[in-house]
Amino acid sequence: MFGKVVISFIVALLLLIPCSILVATLDVRSYYHRSLATLNSPVVVAPAPCSTHLLPLRVYMYDLPRRFNVAMLHRRNTTDAPVTVEDFPVWPNNSGLKKQHSVEYWMMGSLLYGGDESSEAIRVLDPELADVFFVPFFSSLSFNTHGHHMTDSATKIDRQLQIDLMGILRKSKYWQRSGGRDHVFPMTHPNAFRFLRDQVNESIHVVVDFGRYPKGMSNLEKDVVSPYVHVVDSFTDDEPPDPYESRSTLLFFRGKTFRKDDGIIRAKLAKILAGYDDVHYERSVATGENIKLSSEGMRSSKFCLHPAGDTPSSCRLFDAIVSHCVPVIVSDKIELPFENEIDYSQFSVFFSFKEALEPDYMINQLRRFPKQKWTVMWRQLKNISHHYEFQYPPEAEDAVNMLWRQVKHKLPRIKRSVHRSRRLKIPDWWKKRLF
Numbered sequence: 001m002f003g004k005v006v007i008s009f010i011v012a013l014l015l016l017i018p019c020s021i022l023v024a025t026l027d028v029r030s031y032y033h034r035s036l037a038t039l040n041s042p043v044v045v046a047p048a049p050c051s052t053h054l055l056p057l058r059v060y061m062y063d064l065p066r067r068f069n070v071a072m073l074h075r076r077n078t079t080d081a082p083v084t085v086e087d088f089p090v091w092p093n094n095s096g097l098k099k100q101h102s103v104e105y106w107m108m109g110s111l112l113y114g115g116d117e118s119s120e121a122i123r124v125l126d127p128e129l130a131d132v133f134f135v136p137f138f139s140s141l142s143f144n145t146h147g148h149h150m151t152d153s154a155t156k157i158d159r160q161l162q163i164d165l166m167g168i169l170r171k172s173k174y175w176q177r178s179g180g181r182d183h184v185f186p187m188t189h190p191n192a193f194r195f196l197r198d199q200v201n202e203s204i205h206v207v208v209d210f211g212r213y214p215k216g217m218s219n220l221e222k223d224v225v226s227p228y229v230h231v232v233d234s235f236t237d238d239e240p241p242d243p244y245e246s247r248s249t250l251l252f253f254r255g256k257t258f259r260k261d262d263g264i265i266r267a268k269l270a271k272i273l274a275g276y277d278d279v280h281y282e283r284s285v286a287t288g289e290n291i292k293l294s295s296e297g298m299r300s301s302k303f304c305l306h307p308a309g310d311t312p313s314s315c316r317l318f319d320a321i322v323s324h325c326v327p328v329i330v331s332d333k334i335e336l337p338f339e340n341e342i343d344y345s346q347f348s349v350f351f352s353f354k355e356a357l358e359p360d361y362m363i364n365q366l367r368r369f370p371k372q373k374w375t376v377m378w379r380q381l382k383n384i385s386h387h388y389e390f391q392y393p394p395e396a397e398d399a400v401n402m403l404w405r406q407v408k409h410k411l412p413r414i415k416r417s418v419h420r421s422r423r424l425k426i427p428d429w430w431k432k433r434l435f
Contacts, residue, residue, distance in 0.1 A: 057121040057408040059184075060130035061111045064168070068161060069108060069138045072145045085112040088392075097286050100228045100315040101140035102390070103206060103403070104186035108136045109392040110400045118396035121404035127174050131411055132204065133183045137165050140189035147191070162196045178418045181222075184407060188226055202417075204410060206403060208337075209313050221413055224406040225337045227399060228315040229390045231286070232295035234322040243324075243378050244302065244371045250278035251328065251366060252301035254294045255316060257283045265307050265330065268357055276363055281305070298323035302374060303349065303366055306330065307356070318388050321347075324381045326374060328366070330356040338387060338402050340409065347380040 063082035065071075070083045073092060083089075088109055091102060111123040111134060124130050139162075147158035169175045175183065179202055186206040187193050193200065205223045240246040251273070257266045273281045280297060284290050298304050304320035307330040320327045327348040336344055344350075349366070356362050386395075387402050394400045 056115065056119055057404055057411070058124045058129055058131045059111055059121050059134050059404075060124055060127040060132075060174070061108070061134040061136055062168070062172075064136055064165070068165060069104070069136050069141075072138055072141045073105075083108075083112070085114065088112050091392075096288075097231065097315075098141060098144050099231055101144065101189045101192075101208075102229050103188045103208070103226050103399075104136070104138045104140060106229070106390040106392060106394070106400050107134065107186055107206070107403065110394045110404070111136075113393045115394075118401070119394070119404075120401040120408065130174075131182070132407060132414065133174055135165070135169070135183055135185050137161070137185070137193075139185070139187050139192035143189050143191045143194070159195045162193060166196055166199055179421055181417050181421065182414050186226075188228070204407060204414065206407075220335070222410055222417070224403060224410070225335050225339070226403055227318045227337045227388050228313070229399075230318040230322050230388060231291055231315055232298065232319045232323060234385065234389065235299055235324050238299070238324050238382065244374055247300055247302045247325075248278075249280050249297070249301040250276075251280070251303045251305055251363070252297045252325065253281045253305040253307070253316075254284045254290070254297055255314075256285065265353055265356070269305070269307055269330075272357060272359055273363070278367075279363065294319065295323065298325040301325050303328045303369075308334070321381060321388050322385050324378055324385065326377045326381065328362070338406065340406075341402075342384060342387065347377045347384065 065080040066077065066083055067080060070089050071077050071079075073089055073095075091099065091105060095102070110119070110121065115122045127133070142158045142161055145158075146161075147155035169180065169183070180200060181202045182204070183200075184204045184206065185193065185200055188206065188208045190209055202222075205218070206226050207218070207223060208226050208228050253269075253273075255266075257270050270281055270283070273279050280301070284294070298320055302325070304316070304323070304325035305328050306314065306317045306320065308314075313331075313334055313336075317327055317329065328351065329344075329348055330351050330353065332353055336342075349369070351362055351365075387397060388399050389395075390399045
């Protein structure tokens with residue numbers, strides 16, 4: 001009996017010695033909590049094999065004939081060769097409200113430009129290296145140019161462009177490989193691509209009014225919410241000694257007051273806000289002169305009203321941001337761009353439809369709004385307004401780079417969807433389960 005105890009003790013001792021050596025060599029705590037010395041050391045840790053957060057998004061852009069994009073800017077240009085960085089046209093100054101839907105133009109320009117160290121996306125010429133595929137079809141400009149009245153003969157051109165485009169894409173092995181799931185389509189006009197939307201439901205859409213699109217098409221897991229391109233000039237010299245007192249108007253609105261759907265609130269607000277000396281609520285249409293007057297009004301107002309139009313969002317919100325006028329957003333279902341990075345409550349005030357339509361309620365809230373809190377919001381507007389600038393060439397953290405970063409955030413979901421589509425015999429089988 002004593003011999004068995006001795007043998008057991010020796011075996012245990014033999015097992016304990018190497019374990020002790022291992023524990024002494026490896027500090028388990030340091031595995032989970034790096035010491036200050038480790039954090040300050042010049043050790044470079046390589047990213048994981050599947051990590052892409054440190055790398056720009058690799059984008060393959062289809063070389064489409066110009067009739068699908070820039071030829072719509074200059075109708076006399078009949079060349080059908082794909083546009084290059086050398087002949088990429090300047091966005092025309094006389095484009096009017098078409099500019100607010102021009103996101104597709106700026107995204108294309110960012111890829112043609114080639115990028116630099118601040119770029120969130122770079123163009124790759126080999127599609128085998130691409131993370132996503134950009135389709136440079138100006139679907140919003142096509143609607144505004146060819147199908148704006150939705151009944152005239154020009155609408156046929158918009159429809160035919162969509163048919164021709166899908167004919168090109170269906171022949172692409174990269175479209176076939178993913179079913180279009182890794183293809184990016186800018187569609188910032190609510191009627192963009194309206195004839196063949198069902199054929200691109202699985203693709204990544206860059207939209208401004210998420211709630212306007214059919215439920216089967218819109219999906220925040222894959223789609224990206226974009227700002228409108230602002231039409232007023234940015235306020236670049238906004239440095240008064242007392243910004244609050246320098247803005248004499250409490251609340252400003254200038255725009256169309258008769259809209260459909262949720263936009264009917266504008267006509268109701270016109271009645272509720274009538275008679276206040278410090279409120280400017282004016283019916284107006286978008287002309288060059290009226291846009292200039294709107295800019296002046298926003299720059300001289302503390303708050304800028306943003307009620308729903310035909311859609312939950314409108315260009316007015318982003319005009320207010322670049323004018324450093326604190327937005328007053330009246331909407332029950334608006335989706336806002338870059339919200340995973342930007343907290344709108346830091347520079348905006350929100351009211352529900354019910355609150356806004358209660359007589360005196362909204363105005364009393366704004367009149368009691370603390371000056372110090374408003375000033376903090378005004379400064380925050382100045383700090384974040386560059387995120388809403390569309391420009392060519394693109395600059396670090398501007399709207400285009402922010403949009404590409406949003407697409408990059410969708411990449412894991414896109415890859416999962418593509419990989420699953422290749423092996424599933426019954427697509428989306430879980431939706432057909434009976435509970």
